[in-house]
Amino acid sequence: MKTSFRHGRGVRVAAVLAAAALTLAACGSDSSDDTESEDGVGDLTVQFSWIKNAEFAGEFIADDKGYYADAGFGKVNFLAGPVAQEEIVATGKADFGLSNAVSTAAAIVNSKFPLKIVGTTYQKNPFSILSLADKGNIKTPQDLIGKKIGVQDPNLSLFKALLAANGIDEDEVEIVPNGFDVAPLEDKQIDGLVAYITNESLLVKGHGFDTVDLPFADNGLPFVAESVMTTDDMIKDNPEKVKAFLEAEIKGWKDACDGDAGYEEGAKLAVDTYGKDIDPPLELDKEIAQAKQQCETLVNTDETAENGLFTISDQMIEDNLTSLKAAGIDITADQLFDLSLLDELLKEKPELAE
Amino acid sequence: MIRLSTFRPLMNLVFVLAATVGAWYALVSWTGVSELTTRLPQDVVAYLFTADEAGENRSAVLGALAQTCLDAGIGFVAGLTAATLLATVMVLFGGIEAATMPVVMILRTVPLVALAPVITLLFGNGFWCVAVMSGIVVLFPALVTISFGLRSVTPQMHDVVSVYGGSTWDVLRRVAFPTALPSIFAAIRISVPGAITGALIAEYFTTTDSVGKAVNTSLALYQYDQLWSLIVVVTLVSVLGYSLAQLAENVVLARYGKDAGRA
Numbered sequence: 001m002k003t004s005f006r007h008g009r010g011v012r013v014a015a016v017l018a019a020a021a022l023t024l025a026a027c028g029s030d031s032s033d034d035t036e037s038e039d040g041v042g043d044l045t046v047q048f049s050w051i052k053n054a055e056f057a058g059e060f061i062a063d064d065k066g067y068y069a070d071a072g073f074g075k076v077n078f079l080a081g082p083v084a085q086e087e088i089v090a091t092g093k094a095d096f097g098l099s100n101a102v103s104t105a106a107a108i109v110n111s112k113f114p115l116k117i118v119g120t121t122y123q124k125n126p127f128s129i130l131s132l133a134d135k136g137n138i139k140t141p142q143d144l145i146g147k148k149i150g151v152q153d154p155n156l157s158l159f160k161a162l163l164a165a166n167g168i169d170e171d172e173v174e175i176v177p178n179g180f181d182v183a184p185l186e187d188k189q190i191d192g193l194v195a196y197i198t199n200e201s202l203l204v205k206g207h208g209f210d211t212v213d214l215p216f217a218d219n220g221l222p223f224v225a226e227s228v229m230t231t232d233d234m235i236k237d238n239p240e241k242v243k244a245f246l247e248a249e250i251k252g253w254k255d256a257c258d259g260d261a262g263y264e265e266g267a268k269l270a271v272d273t274y275g276k277d278i279d280p281p282l283e284l285d286k287e288i289a290q291a292k293q294q295c296e297t298l299v300n301t302d303e304t305a306e307n308g309l310f311t312i313s314d315q316m317i318e319d320n321l322t323s324l325k326a327a328g329i330d331i332t333a334d335q336l337f338d339l340s341l342l343d344e345l346l347k348e349k350p351e352l353a354e
Numbered sequence: 355m356i357r358l359s360t361f362r363p364l365m366n367l368v369f370v371l372a373a374t375v376g377a378w379y380a381l382v383s384w385t386g387v388s389e390l391t392t393r394l395p396q397d398v399v400a401y402l403f404t405a406d407e408a409g410e411n412r413s414a415v416l417g418a419l420a421q422t423c424l425d426a427g428i429g430f431v432a433g434l435t436a437a438t439l440l441a442t443v444m445v446l447f448g449g450i451e452a453a454t455m456p457v458v459m460i461l462r463t464v465p466l467v468a469l470a471p472v473i474t475l476l477f478g479n480g481f482w483c484v485a486v487m488s489g490i491v492v493l494f495p496a497l498v499t500i501s502f503g504l505r506s507v508t509p510q511m512h513d514v515v516s517v518y519g520g521s522t523w524d525v526l527r528r529v530a531f532p533t534a535l536p537s538i539f540a541a542i543r544i545s546v547p548g549a550i551t552g553a554l555i556a557e558y559f560t561t562t563d564s565v566g567k568a569v570n571t572s573l574a575l576y577q578y579d580q581l582w583s584l585i586v587v588v589t590l591v592s593v594l595g596y597s598l599a600q601l602a603e604n605v606v607l608a609r610y611g612k613d614a615g616r617a
Binding site for chain 2: 084086090103106111112113153154155157176
């Protein structure tokens with residue numbers, strides 16, 4: 001009896017090992033055999049730029065309502081940020097990444113990463129100098145002079161570009177290192193903080209403070225953000241996958257920006273489903289406010305009303321390149337953007353642009 | 355008299371550099387990390403010397419390095435001075451040692467990264483923050499090593515000085531410090547990399563252009579050439595500093611006879 005039990009276990013161990021080997025083999029062939037199913041485009045991995053909050057309302061809805069599946073994707077995998085999204089995508093750990101024009105352009109110019117932006121969620125970047133009305137009260141770039149501003153190391157060059165774009169000398173502002181924590185601002189240790197108007201600003205306002213925003217986009221530094229970037233190889237070898245992703249994205253974001261019901265749906269998915277493990281927990285009211293604000297000011301503009309979501313106009317591209325130059329990044333439109341697949345998609349399915 | 359063995363640090367240095375470069379190639383080729391993010395020795399040489407913007411690159415990297423050397427120098431001097439003074443006081447007054455040594459040993463085990471936010475709160479994020487953080491890294495190991503050296507005076511030596519009418523201070527000056535020289539040099543040697551580590555950590559919390567800061571900002575902008583160059587130059591400085599300390603140790607100890615430092 002004992003021996004047969006042992007024998008049984010041996011078989012089971014062997015079975016588990018075999019299964020593991022098969023799984024490994026399956027993982028190994030994952031990237032090369034993306035198109036196993038007949039009309040599918042394989043599994044999907046998306047690298048986010050931030051934690052799984054309402055910033056990705058459109059992605060959550062696209063997954064929840066099955067838009068990715070409709071477009072032909074198998075398993076959908078969202079990776080939370082913040083990380084070096086460009087590196088994750090360029091090294092093949094994710095199919096698509098959401099990042100901003102400055103970060104992606106820096107990766108292309110400084111380390112020859114083979115990446116392109118193929119469309120964008122945010123027409124305007126949400127970077128802002130957040131201050132309290134009764135402390136820093138920074139309403140214009142000139143108000144920055146003599147103030148103590150908390151800047152995260154990754155955003156240091158961006159902040160310096162904002163100063164340069166407004167003709168302010170770096171020595172006229174006191175830069176102090178700060179994380180993404182809003183406590184030093186609320187405790188009035190600093191006058192201003194580099195923040196997202198859709199995130200930290202709403203968070204601080206929600207805590208009962210009277211806040212002031214100085215958006216980078218309206219003060220000499222416009223560029224696109226939450227932009228979809230992918231590798232040159234993906235564009236060349238798998239254009240259908242890129243188009244399928246953009247289609248599902250546009251549908252998801254249309255729903256996410258479809259009035260109060262849409263804002264609430266995206267925020268709830270963030271709080272209850274996709275971001276439920278985040279600590280400290282997401283606050284529903286703030287997430288709804290974020291979903292609303294990003295749709296009204298960043299996702300939907302006069303240009304998207306005319307051309308459709310995710311499009312980037314020629315004028316917008318010019319503005320991006322100018323901002324990048326101010327940040328010390330010299331790049332051409334062709335090196336950074338490839339909007340041909342988005343154009344193709346919108347021609348094939350004009351209803352997406354409505 | 356200076357003997358050939360005095361120059362062993364130089365041979366050590368050559369060996370260490372060769373081994374480091376070898377390990378660099380091996381790690382990059384065996385770990386299979388994407389070549390988008392890794393750089394090899396020749397890439398760093400190209401970035402610093404042969405590229406079109408080599409001049410600009412050099413000034414960016416060396417400017418940061420100069421600041422880090424200054425920061426590390428401050429911590430090195432502050433930490434070693436404090437360690438020597440504390441160790442001396444401890445030897446002179448046994449009670450102090452019994453009271454402070456356990457605390458020192460415990461403080462030594464607290465990681466600096468964990469202490470850093472407290473230090474920035476207390477000292478702001480300027481000069482004093484760097485001095486204190488880099489000093490702390492140097493202080494504890496140096497204190498333990500130096501006080502061990504000072505205490506290794508034999509009772510017989512102590513008695514000889516006392517018999518000739520010498521005071522405790524004379525024992526310290528004529529016997530304890532010379533006896534402790536090997537320990538003091540050991541403390542100096544381990545303090546070189548310690549001071550640099552402390553400076554790099556402190557620089558994350560301050561605003562000046564330095565290696566600690568530049569590593570972070572170049573990472574954010576995918577400037578991997580600059581990143582690897584920074585790591586290379588700061589490692590070189592650390593190894594060179596260590597070798598210099600070793601060279602100085604050999605030269606000085608040679609004066610105290612061939613067995614000095616080996617007893």
